[in-house]
Amino acid sequence: MTVKLSQAAEDKIEEIKKRYPDVKSAVMPALYIAQEELGFISDQAIEWVSQKVGMAPVHVREVATFYTMYYRKPVGRYHVQVCRTLSCAICGAKKLTERLRQRFGIKPGEVSADGMWSYEEVECLGSCGTAPMAEINDTYFENLTTEKLDQLIDRIGKEKPDLRYSTIKDKIGDGLKDCQKSEVVKF
Amino acid sequence: MAQHPSILLKNIKQPGQHTLSGYESRGGYSTIRKVLKMEPAKVTDEVKTSGLRGRGGAGFGCGVKWGFIPKGNTKPVYLINNADESEPGTFKDRVLLELDPHLVIEGMLICAWAVQSNWSCIYIRGEYGYPYTRIKAAVDEAYAKGYLGDNIFGTGFKHHMVVHRGAGAYICGEETALLNSLEGKKGQPRLKPPFFPAAIGLYGCPTIVNNTETLAALPWILENGGKAYAAIGTEKSTGTKLISASGHINKPGVYEIALGYPLLQFIEDECGGIRGGKKLKAVIPGGSSMPVLRADELAGVNIDYESLVKAGSHLGSGGFMVMDETTDMVEVALNVAHFYAHESCGQCTPCREGGHWIEKIFRRIAHGDGLGGDVQLVESICGQVAGHTICAFGEALSWPAQAFIRKFPDEFKHKIGDALVGIRSKRESLNFEYEGAH
C-alpha cells in the first residue's frame, strides 16, 4: 500500500511536473519531497514516487540508490557531513571527523542512540576557500575548528534549530540565531 | 597588485544585488532588451568574436558550440545551465548564484535568444541549498515581472526556466550524465561522438549545455561587444576567469583575473602568499582532475589555457589548490584517488575498477606496506583507464594519479623503500581513518 503524503506535498509535485518537457524529469524532485516528509526513502516512498511520475518502481529505485543525497535508511535528526576532499583535508578536516567520532561515540553512517546525531564524510562541497567545513542537514558551516564545532553542536543540541532545506517551500530553515546561512567567501 | 577588469564580480559586493530591483538599479536587464531586437545569428557571431571559451573545464568555444545546432532543426531547443560545480577546489559558480543570480539569468536569456530556445534549466548541485534559494527566488521574481514566461519583455518571445536540484553525484557535472539525470535516469554519461548534445541532447532534442560562469559573461559581451572582450587576456584565452583559490594561502577566495596573469604573482599578490611564512610546494591549477605542478615548474607560467598546457597541466575549472612544503604528497595522492574511486558512476569497467585499485595501492604505500612494483603498477592502470572510458572521467582519474607519482617520485620511493626493509616510520595521515573502514 502506498503512503499518503500531505496535501502540500501532493500539490507541489503536481506543480513541478508541469514545468518539464516530460514528467520523468520530476523523479528527483519527487524523491526530495518524499524524503522531506518521510525522513528517508522507504519502499513506500519509492511506490509513491513511481505513481506520481509514471515510472516503474525499479527505475525509481535505481535513481534513489544512485545519488548520495537520498537516504535509504534513517539518519539522525541532525546529520553532519564533513568535507574530506583535498582543500579541507590539508586544512585539518580530519580533526573535525575525529572530534565527532569522540563526541558521539558512533562510526560514520551510524545514528546516536537518542536519534539526534549521525555523521559522515563527504566529498568537496564547494566551500574550499573556507576550509575546513561541514554541512549540517542543509546548512553550511565554514572555517571550522574543533572548538567551533563543539560550540556548534552544543548550541544545536540546546536550541534544536531548523537547518533543513524544504523542497516544498523552496526555503532553508530559520537556523541558528546570529549564524549566517552562508558565509560567503572573501574577495 | 595588477588591476583586473571586473566583468563577473563587478557588482557582487553591492547590497541587494541578488534582488531584481538591486540588479536593475545597476543597469541589469538592459542588455537583454537590446539583444531581443538583434538577429539571433548576430548574437552568436558576437560571442564567437569575443573568443569566450567554456568555463566548466573543457574550454570549448562558446559561440562555436551554439553553431552546432543542426540547420533546419524543427525540434525544440533546450538550454542547460550547468551549475553542478563539483570539481574539487571549485566554488566560483556558487558565488554568482548566491550573490548575482539575475546576472546568470540575463546571460541565459541571451543564449536562449541566440539559439531560439523556449525552455531552460539550471541544474544546481543538491548540496547548494542556500544558493538554490537565491537563484530560485530570482527566477520567481523574473517570472513575476514578465522577464520569463510566455511573452518576455513584451516581445512575444517565450522562455520558461526551471531550477533543478542534483542529489550528490559528481558525475552529473559531465554534460551527458547531466542530461540523463534530468531525464529521470541514473546520472551516467552517454557515448559521444557521434552525437553531441547540441545535436541530440535532452529528450533527443538539440541542447546547449554551458557552465554558469560562461553564461554570466554574456551580458558584458553583448553590452560592450565581442571585440572589447577579446581585447582582454591573451590571443587564445580571452577575457577574465574566476579563480577559486584554496589551500595553504593567506587569503583564500574567489578572484576574477584577466587570463594570462602570472601564476606566481597571483599566489603572492591576490592570495597573500603562503600561510605561516612557509614555502610553496605544489599547485593544482584547475581542479583536482588536473595534473599537479611542482613549485619549481611555475616560473614564467601564466594562468590561461595555453600556458598551463605548456607547463603540463590545464586551466580546467580554475580550482586553484595550493600546498606548502609540509604537505605529504603520498597522502595527497591517496586523498584524491579516494575521491575518484568514490565518484565513478560504475558504467565503464576500467574506471569503476581502476579507481579502487589506484586508491588501494596509494593506501598501502601510505600505510608503509608498499610493494616494489607499486609505482609502475599505478602507471600501468592509469594507462589502461585514460582514453578507454565513455566520458572524460577516465582522464580525470588517471591524470592526477600519474602526476603525483611522476612529479614526486622520491616521496613514493622513500615510503616503499622503508617498507621493503621493514622500517616503520610514524605516519601523519591526512585522511580520517578508523578500524574496519577499508
Ligand SMILES: Cc1cc2nc3c(=O)[nH]c(=O)nc-3n(C[C@H](O)[C@H](O)[C@H](O)COP(=O)(O)O)c2cc1C
Ligand atoms: C567528470 C566531469 C565532470 C564535470 N563537471 C562539471 C561541472 O561540475 N560543472 C561544469 O560546468 N562542467 C563540468 N564538466 C564539463 C561539462 O561536461 C561540459 O563540458 C560543460 O558544462 C560545458 O559548458 P562550458 O562549455 O560552458 O564549459 C565536467 C566534465 C567531466 C568529464
Ligand code: FES
Ligand atoms: S575541498 Fe572541502 S569544500 Fe572543497
